Amino acid sequence: MLQSLKRTSNTQKLLLLIIPVALLCTLIYLLQPLIAPFFLALIFSYLLNPIVNRLEFIFQKRVIATIALYILLTIGLIILFNYVIPPLLQEFNELSARLPYYVQNINQWILLLQQRIESDFPMFKQFHLVERVQAQFQEIAISLVQKIPTIFFSTFSAVSYFLLMPIILLFFLIQGPDMKKSFFQLVPNKYFEMLIYLFYTLGNQLGNYLRGIFVETLIIGGLTTLMLFVLGVDYSILLGIIAGVANIIPYIGPIIGAIPAIIVFYLKMKTVNSLLAIVLGFVIVQSIDNVILKPIIYSQSVDLHPLTVIISLVAGGILAGVWGLILAVPFVGMMKVLISVLLKEIRFRLEVNQSLQTEGTV
Amino acid sequence: MSNSLWSDIFKLNKKDDILDILKSIPVFKGLSRFDLLKVNKLLHLRRYKAGETIFLENEPGESMYIIKSGKVKITKKNKKEELCLAILEKGSFFGEVSLVDEEPRSATATAMVDLEILGFFRADLMHLIDRDPRLASFILFHLSTVLGKRLRTLSERFESINYVTES
Numbered sequence: 001m002l003q004s005l006k007r008t009s010n011t012q013k014l015l016l017l018i019i020p021v022a023l024l025c026t027l028i029y030l031l032q033p034l035i036a037p038f039f040l041a042l043i044f045s046y047l048l049n050p051i052v053n054r055l056e057f058i059f060q061k062r063v064i065a066t067i068a069l070y071i072l073l074t075i076g077l078i079i080l081f082n083y084v085i086p087p088l089l090q091e092f093n094e095l096s097a098r099l100p101y102y103v104q105n106i107n108q109w110i111l112l113l114q115q116r117i118e119s120d121f122p123m124f125k126q127f128h129l130v131e132r133v134q135a136q137f138q139e140i141a142i143s144l145v146q147k148i149p150t151i152f153f154s155t156f157s158a159v160s161y162f163l164l165m166p167i168i169l170l171f172f173l174i175q176g177p178d179m180k181k182s183f184f185q186l187v188p189n190k191y192f193e194m195l196i197y198l199f200y201t202l203g204n205q206l207g208n209y210l211r212g213i214f215v216e217t218l219i220i221g222g223l224t225t226l227m228l229f230v231l232g233v234d235y236s237i238l239l240g241i242i243a244g245v246a247n248i249i250p251y252i253g254p255i256i257g258a259i260p261a262i263i264v265f266y267l268k269m270k271t272v273n274s275l276l277a278i279v280l281g282f283v284i285v286q287s288i289d290n291v292i293l294k295p296i297i298y299s300q301s302v303d304l305h306p307l308t309v310i311i312s313l314v315a316g317g318i319l320a321g322v323w324g325l326i327l328a329v330p331f332v333g334m335m336k337v338l339i340s341v342l343l344k345e346i347r348f349r350l351e352v353n354q355s356l357q358t359e360g361t362v
Numbered sequence: 363m364s365n366s367l368w369s370d371i372f373k374l375n376k377k378d379d380i381l382d383i384l385k386s387i388p389v390f391k392g393l394s395r396f397d398l399l400k401v402n403k404l405l406h407l408r409r410y411k412a413g414e415t416i417f418l419e420n421e422p423g424e425s426m427y428i429i430k431s432g433k434v435k436i437t438k439k440n441k442k443e444e445l446c447l448a449i450l451e452k453g454s455f456f457g458e459v460s461l462v463d464e465e466p467r468s469a470t471a472t473a474m475v476d477l478e479i480l481g482f483f484r485a486d487l488m489h490l491i492d493r494d495p496r497l498a499s500f501i502l503f504h505l506s507t508v509l510g511k512r513l514r515t516l517s518e519r520f521e522s523i524n525y526v527t528e529s
Contacts, residue, residue, distance in 0.1 A: 050492060053489070053492040053493045054492065056493050056494075057492075057493055057494055057495065177403070177404075177489075178403075181406060184406055185406070185407075189408060189410060189414065189416075192406075192408065192481075193417070193422075193423070193424050193425060193481075193483075194422070196406075196424060196425075196483055196485060197422070197424045197485065199485075200483075200485035200488075344422060345422070348420065348421055348422065351420075352418060352420075
């Protein structure tokens with residue numbers, strides 16, 4: 001009788017757990033359009049929180065500090081839309097107008113390569129290797145070019161984003177600390193300390209990583225643009241930005257970012273010297289990144305084994321495409337912290353249980 | 363009904379009560395009312411039932427606690443025996459070592475009666491260094507004074523024990 005009571009109470013507990021979770025999932029599914037601006041506001045709040053903290057030190061009130069930051073951001077956006085976006089759009093238009101010329105040239109190179117390979121190794125003719133690679137390459141290239149605008153604009157275009165995101169962000173920035181405090185009040189006494197520690201460590205890691213990426217992208221984008229401008233490469237701002245953004249992806253990113261600029265420059269100059277010059281330029285920028293920037297920027301955030309980074313990159317790419325590549329490393333870093341903290345806690349609880357049990361037997 | 367109405371009107375008094383407690387704690391000694399209000403914003407109010415454990419010995423520790431109301435027993439295990447180190451009452455604080463060091467807790471704290479305590483976390487202190495370095499360094503200075511005093515008492519006690527055993 002007692003057992004059956006216990007059992008029903010367990011199933012009841014389970015039901016009590018499942019019903020709210022199911023309701024929450026349905027709600028999240030229904031409110032899908034709201035999630036992205038919410039998520040974006042969260043990321044931006046991590047990026048901007050230290051700036052608000054510093055400003056709070058000057059203005060003493062968090063509300064005034066946040067308003068001051070919004071004013072600064074508005075000035076920044078005005079400058080961006082007046083001086084950076086117009087030449088960028090012009091470069092983008094010119095480049096897309098000349099895209100067939102570049103594609104034709106790349107095809108010619110591939111054809112040349114094919115002929116050389118087939119003359120050197122006749123056995124490859126049977127496999128139609130080059131045709132296959134070419135077909136694959138074209139497919140990837142076309143889908144990528146088609147996707148570039150959608151990757152950025154599908155996530156940012158809706159008007160609701162531009163209206164909702166800043167408002168949500170405003171509340172996150174002003175009331176972030178209070179919100180966290182109210183949330184912690186719901187947590188049972190037993191897990192309360194661990195959860196605060198977890199929140200703090202994860203927040204720090206994520207914040208440091210995001211800010212690190214932001215600063216690195218800005219500096220590398222700026223340096224690459226400057227380098228391309230000095231060498232006289234066309235579309236230097238656009239290609240610099242591509243290199244800066246691609247740089248977020250570890251290991252393969254810098255190569256992906258350099259290829260378009262190298263192709264554009266080589267097709268303009270058509271000399272081996274120019275090819276050497278631009279490759280040297282990219283090597284210098286990457287050396288600055290690896291020797292000076294990375295050690296300073298990432299000293300306080302996630303340290304992962306290179307193999308872990310590569311595997312998580314590949315997995316991220318397979319699961320979620322370009323966003324997967326960008327988000328893989330911070331996600332795995334957070335998982336690492338989460339697991340290590342939880343393991344520490346579980347080990348401690350197990351030890352306590354064991355000592356209690358041995359006391360019981362004694 | 364009338365009670366809750368009055369308590370709402372005198373909510374300010376409640377805050378003053380907390381501020382009075384904070385003022386009496388060596389770690390927040392000499393802070394202005396404005397600074398104490400800032401500290402108050404960082405504190406987490408927790409309620410414990412009689413007999414509930416606040417933290418266990420050897421548990422990873424992250425915070426210092428200030429007793430708002432109730433009694434806390436601090437105990438330490440010594441070869442299966444439980445030694446009672448102290449019984450703390452309203453206005454006392456414990457666990458302050460965790461604010462500066464990441465070692466596990468050195469003793470167990472248990473609520474003796476229904477209890478209200480205010481938790482002050484290392485994480486919040488670290489954030490305070492960014493947000494208000496003046497206030498944070500003030501608190502850290504007083505914290506080190508408290509720890510220094512304790513070290514002095516301990517070494518004096520150690521010396522006297524040494525003296526007794528030698529003689």
